[in-house]
Amino acid sequence: MSDDGIQLSLEQLLQCHRLGGILAARFGGGLRLGQHRSRGKGRGMEFAEVRPYQQGDDVRTIDWRITARTGRTHTKLFREERDRAVYLLLDLSPEMYFGSRGQLKARLACELAAALAWQAQQHGDKVGGLLLVEQSRIRLAPGGNRKDVLMLLNQLLSAYQRGLSRTPLATPLDQGLAQLNLVVRPGSQIQVISDFYRLANEGWHWLRRLNRQHEVRCWQVRDQLELQLQGQGHLAVDNLRQQGMIHASDPQFVRHYQQVGHFRQQQLRLQLRSSCSQLFELDASLTLPSQLRGL
Template sequence: MKPDLDMNSRITITLPQLIALREQLEASVRRPALSRARLSGSYRSQQRGRGMEFAEVRSYQNGDDIRTIDWRVTARTGKPHTKLFQEERERPVLVALDYRRPMFFATRGCFKAVQASHLAALIGWQAHKNGDRLGAFLFSEERHVELRPQSGKRGVLRLLQQMVNAPAWQRPAHQPFAPQQRLFNTLIRLRRVARPGSFVTLISDFSQWDHQVEEQLILLARHCSLRLIFCYDPLEASLPQNGCYPISDGHDQGLLNSDDHSFRHHYQQRFTDHLDVLSQFCQQQRASLLLCATTDQPMDCLRGTGHGRDNGGRS
């Protein structure tokens, strides 16, 4: 099944379009060459955190871990009680999706936000196929949406509906980017949402990446498996052919001169440096990194067979 290539599908998303990606996922799995392949950066690896859920409370017995003592019941009854946990059969899968203004950009293919939405939908359908619970964290200048992990098809459809209804798609055109809060503030909230043992995928162009962002992600990676998907437009990687091109930030206008070889090299080096920072971070934290250009097929990116490469330390 080929994706819809009309102009509207490149700048926005629809519920039928995201639902149809389930068929694309199923079709790719049935292909002999891919039937044994797993999505790149698959989370069937060593889990972080306890990966346990509460079962019941009983009287404390010799040998019980004192960290599991239920102090409320103990205080109420006057006798020590401990919490019992059981291993989670369904692993929480959390998709964190960036809908900030820089994601609504592309010179080729589709908007980064559209590409990110397709990736999130595919991850959701894959979680459903694996029998895992799906949660989400959608963030933009307008609002943050937190979806608790839920199993079954209903959990996927809930995410798709929230993506389609996100107010970011209704922004006025050509409005300058003036973020209300920086990326690291959003990640503080993400850490509060992600349960220990979850598999967290953060889909973004990672603008505003800095040491504070790294600190929050390091704390997140201590208790969760982490995967970053870097969405970018080819123009962000390298300048077009020699010439002068009109540009605007929604307020001011100017000309971009790509004839200057020194400027072209500096421009491309900035992208390379940004990518190197992401790669080194993921290697150090044993996280996965996938690249997805606006011209790539999302399924290929998730399988690590697109133009972007997998730079993760864990597979």
């Protein structure tokens, strides 16, 4: 990690290859047949062919469209899927470019996305991404080759650098979740990386809907200053629209700030746990390897 906690390089994202091994140890094997523990969502099968119906075939697999066209009953045949697509939804909104110590939340989020991509590639799974930055949605189709991961990392780095320009307009996380509902096939795994502070009611709807058909893991990246004030005297703050001062020397204000911050986090934690398969919370003031080992 660079000393300033802001700059990010392709070399650092390539080094996240080792973190993929830590994730594999934490979650077990890859997603291929016989290696992953399925939640049973989706068929777990992919279409193979259509043939005339035979006695004993499951009537639920009848292809009614071909049956109506030919006048003879046909049934669909499926084979077990040998891999499953992993989608990364990375929130690079302006609020993610905040860090009171250690590094920016967005920077830690990018390292995590790289580690998850490497984990998928190491086990032969396809990995794709949807990067939300400025007013853009950068979509990368799932691919299982090393070159596909390298392409994703390059796009990831480019998106992060664009976000450093501090453009105040951003693509809402809600829109990213809505788009995933349209493009992700049933049974996929979705990794959502964000602070989730700006997720509106519509976004929670899309997140829960995704979780009904897929395995959704949420990674919340937060900063300690969002929970409690640290430091003495007057602290300068900037929310990209306004600038001001926080009086950290006032005990009553500090206590109220901490109560509000922890209450918001508690409510957000409850919502996330009820809307996804697994929730992991990361602190931008700590290194990613130390936190992954402690999961």
